[in-house]
Amino acid sequence: MLVIALCKGRFLEPSLDLLARTGIRFSEDVASSRKLIFESEDNRHRVFLVKPADVPTYVEYGAADVGIAGRDVLLETRADVLQPLDLKFGYCKIAVAGPRTASISPPTIRIATKYPRITMDYYNARSIPVEIIPLSGSIELAPLIGLADRIVDVVETGRTLKENGLEILEVIAETTARLLINRAGYQTKREEVRSLIQALEKVVA
Amino acid sequence: MKSYTQIPPGTQILIGRAARRRRVLERAICSVFEGWSYEEIIPPIFDYYDVFAKGWGQEEQIYRFIDREGNILALRPEFTSLVAKTVATRLASLPKPIRLYYSGEVLRFEQPKGGRQREFAQIGIEHYGSTGKTADVEILLVAVETFQRLGIQSFQINLGSVDFFGGIVDRMELPKEQIDALKEVLNIKDQPGLEALLRNLPLEDRRKKILRAVPHLTGGRSVIDEARSLVKNSRSVEALDHLEQIYSIFESVDLAQHLTIDLGEIRGFDYYTGILFRAYVRGLGFDVAGGGRYDGLPAAFGEDVPAVGFSFSLDRLEQIVTPSLDSADFESTVETESDYKKALQLRKEGKAVKLCL
Numbered sequence: 001m002l003v004i005a006l007c008k009g010r011f012l013e014p015s016l017d018l019l020a021r022t023g024i025r026f027s028e029d030v031a032s033s034r035k036l037i038f039e040s041e042d043n044r045h046r047v048f049l050v051k052p053a054d055v056p057t058y059v060e061y062g063a064a065d066v067g068i069a070g071r072d073v074l075l076e077t078r079a080d081v082l083q084p085l086d087l088k089f090g091y092c093k094i095a096v097a098g099p100r101t102a103s104i105s106p107p108t109i110r111i112a113t114k115y116p117r118i119t120m121d122y123y124n125a126r127s128i129p130v131e132i133i134p135l136s137g138s139i140e141l142a143p144l145i146g147l148a149d150r151i152v153d154v155v156e157t158g159r160t161l162k163e164n165g166l167e168i169l170e171v172i173a174e175t176t177a178r179l180l181i182n183r184a185g186y187q188t189k190r191e192e193v194r195s196l197i198q199a200l201e202k203v204v205a
Numbered sequence: 206m207k208s209y210t211q212i213p214p215g216t217q218i219l220i221g222r223a224a225r226r227r228r229v230l231e232r233a234i235c236s237v238f239e240g241w242s243y244e245e246i247i248p249p250i251f252d253y254y255d256v257f258a259k260g261w262g263q264e265e266q267i268y269r270f271i272d273r274e275g276n277i278l279a280l281r282p283e284f285t286s287l288v289a290k291t292v293a294t295r296l297a298s299l300p301k302p303i304r305l306y307y308s309g310e311v312l313r314f315e316q317p318k319g320g321r322q323r324e325f326a327q328i329g330i331e332h333y334g335s336t337g338k339t340a341d342v343e344i345l346l347v348a349v350e351t352f353q354r355l356g357i358q359s360f361q362i363n364l365g366s367v368d369f370f371g372g373i374v375d376r377m378e379l380p381k382e383q384i385d386a387l388k389e390v391l392n393i394k395d396q397p398g399l400e401a402l403l404r405n406l407p408l409e410d411r412r413k414k415i416l417r418a419v420p421h422l423t424g425g426r427s428v429i430d431e432a433r434s435l436v437k438n439s440r441s442v443e444a445l446d447h448l449e450q451i452y453s454i455f456e457s458v459d460l461a462q463h464l465t466i467d468l469g470e471i472r473g474f475d476y477y478t479g480i481l482f483r484a485y486v487r488g489l490g491f492d493v494a495g496g497g498r499y500d501g502l503p504a505a506f507g508e509d510v511p512a513v514g515f516s517f518s519l520d521r522l523e524q525i526v527t528p529s530l531d532s533a534d535f536e537s538t539v540e541t542e543s544d545y546k547k548a549l550q551l552r553k554e555g556k557a558v559k560l561c562l
Contacts, residue, residue: 060318062490084420086397181394187361187465188487190424 002045002192005064007052011177014089015068019047022199044192056081056180065185066196071175072154076115082186084197085179088204094118096170097161098150099143106149112142113152122152122172140164215315215323217520227326229528230355230519231308234328237354238306241347243330246305248287254279259505260286262475266313280312284327285476285514286502292333293508301334301510308519322520329496329516333503336511338450341480341498344513345451348484348494349460351517355526359487362463363423365470366448367477367497369432372440373415377408387416392472394420422468425461426452432468447480476502482515486525493521 006015012031019025025041030049037048050058055069056079068087072094094115112133113119123130133148140160142148151166154175161167179200186193212218219227235245254269254277261267261283268280281287284307292303308328315321330347332340345362352360370391374384383406390398399420403413415435422428429449436442448466455461470481481497496515503510538557541547548558 057318060490080393082394083398084394084396182490184485184490184492187363187467187485188359190465 001043002066002189002196003064004045004047005055005058005067005069006047006049007055007069008049009052011052011068011070011090012049014087014177018068018087018089018200018203019045021203022196053077059180059182062182062184065182065189065193067180068177069180070154071173071178072115072118074178074180075118075173075175078117079180080183082181082183083178084181085200085204087177087179087200090175090177092154092156092175093168094152094172094175095155095168096122096150096152096172097140097155097166098169100165100167109150110148111150111152112139112148114139115152118172119152140166213323215317215321217322217324223523226523226528227519230522230526231326231328233354233528234351234517234519235306235308237347237351238330240350241304241330241343243304243306243347246288246291246307247309248281248284248291248307250309251278251280252287252290253277256290256506257282257286260289260476260502263313266315268312268314282313283311284309284329284516285331285499288331288514289333289499289502289512290506292331292510292512293503293506297508302340303333304330305333306330326519327516328519329494329514331512331514333510333512335513336500338447338454340511340513341447342451342454344496344515345455345464345482346458346460348496348515348517349463351494352463352484352486355522355528357486357526360463360484360493361465361486362482362484363465363467363470364448364451364480364482365467366444366480367471368444368479369436369441369448369468370419370471372438372442372444373412373419373436375440376438377412379406388471391416391419391469394469396420419471420469423465423470425466426456428466428468444479451480480513489521489525491518491521493518493525 006012016030024045026038026047027041028038030038030047037046039046052069053073055067056074056077058064059067059081060079070090072092074083108129108131110131110133111119112135114136116132116134119130119132133142135142139151139153142151143166144164150169152172155161155168158168179197181193254267257267257279258264263282267282270278272278288305288307296303306329309326310324311327312324315323317323330344332344348362374387386402390402399416403416418435422432429445429452432445452461452464452466455464470483476499477497478500479498482495483492484494485492494515494517498513500511503512538559539551540559540561541551542561548560551558
């Protein structure tokens with residue numbers, strides 16, 4: 001039995017779609033059900049749904065053997081997991097954004113973000129002192145009402161930024177969905193894990 | 206002041222059954238070590254900071270403090286540098302090989318997550334004075350017997366060698382930052398990350414092909430053959446010869462099913478010089494043991510002695526092993542009212558007593 005952690009939200013449909021194409025299907029409608037754990041039709045896989053930022057934790061601790069999550073949350077959580085595959089959906093940029101009208105830069109830039117670690121690493125590498133304001137949603141709001149000078153966030157199309165008078169100033173990294181694998185599971189469930197990687201590799205290619 | 210209920214993150218208190226389980230496990234493992242002629246060493250819980258900074262290296266994880274004379278001291282973050290220092294100094298004149306085991310708490314400043322604690326119990330062995338496969342095989346066999354003694358059947362020892370990957374990158378003459386970047390992506394088997402790095406590295410296609418293969422070089426004997434077809438440099442080839450010899454010995458004693466060759470295993474502390482391994486148990490998300498060869502370590506303390514060893518994490522073993530906790534020493538506990546004479550008599554007879562007050 002291989003245990004797979006999936007993200008609730010926008011990653012769920014494409015994740016289920018990928019699994020279905022490798023033959024892992026569910027008799028229930030996973031996306032609309034209120035249940036959190038599902039057994040696959042072949043009874044060889046169990047899927048559960050958690051918040052995106054928690055997927056790496058479940059995999060790191062071995063509560064799931066495998067997971068699907070964005071590279072952004074991997075960079076942020078720094079979970080010690082294997083990351084063998086780019087699943088090629090959920091493409092976004094992790095970017096610094098700010099108001100289009102450039103203002104005089106303050107001595108310490110205040111940055112609102114869901115990604116305090118990525119942000120700190122980025123500015124540390126550039127020796128720029130910043131004050132990080134951790135938020136958990138509606139990041140774009142922060143510069144508009146004077147909470148922060150800039151934001152660091154994932155940007156898919158840039159439409160939300162544009163509609164709020166913000167634009168990308170610098171791109172920190174690119175992110176897509178990744179396959180995560182628990183280190184111990186990779187060894188102790190070798191055949192099952194290996195065949196899943198190979199099957200996914202085929203369908204994303 | 207924080208609530209007294211809370212203890213610092215990464216520490217723990219074992220009480221009653223939990224403490225007994227720790228001791229039962231510890232005792233069982235020590236008896237395996239003693240059965241292979243390892244003698245116990247009980248080093249101090251702190252030593253000079255330099256010992257660990259030089260021997261272990263992970264400076265940011267060391268708890269250090271200054272004593273009243275101004276010496277910089279550190280709480281032991283591991284045993285190996287302490288033992289290596291002792292072998293290189295106090296025990297330098299002893300005939301080799303020297304076999305030692307230890308058991309105790311170590312302290313590291315780490316984020317307590319993913320099975321890591323700041324204070325945790327390590328139990329392990331060190332074998333000094335032998336190069337080559339004999340000592341390597343010996344410690345692997347001790348590790349195997351440790352699992353067996355604890356009743357763990359489905360364990361897997363992943364065996365690699367720093368020399369295989371070392372030999373590959375030696376030839377590439379890359380700056381250290383680029384080698385570190387390569388190690389980082391290989392360590393998590395990050396194929397897209399590896400491709401991104403390879404695009405910017407001035408390497409021949411043949412070498413890129415080798416690097417692409419590294420994460421997949423894990424499995425049985427066939428992995429060694431596959432690796433042979435990729436590399437020609439002597440350091441890597443010797444590493445493969447060495448691993449193959451170990452694998453053959455494991456086959457000859459019917460233990461090869463527990464051994465996995467893993468040439469993609471390049472993690473580990475900088476002091477490793479030859480084989481390195483980690484052991485996993487089905488059902489637990491973390492490795493429970495790790496070790497390898499560190500021939501250069503005793504030399505850092507003044508005596509050039511080859512060395513190999515491993516340690517188990519008792520905290521992690523406790524998550525999967527449930528030893529019988531019935532006290533073997535006493536058949537039953539006799540409850541007695543405050544009759545001290547009777548209690549003393551029972552104790553003389555070797556019986557357990559519980560005074561009912």
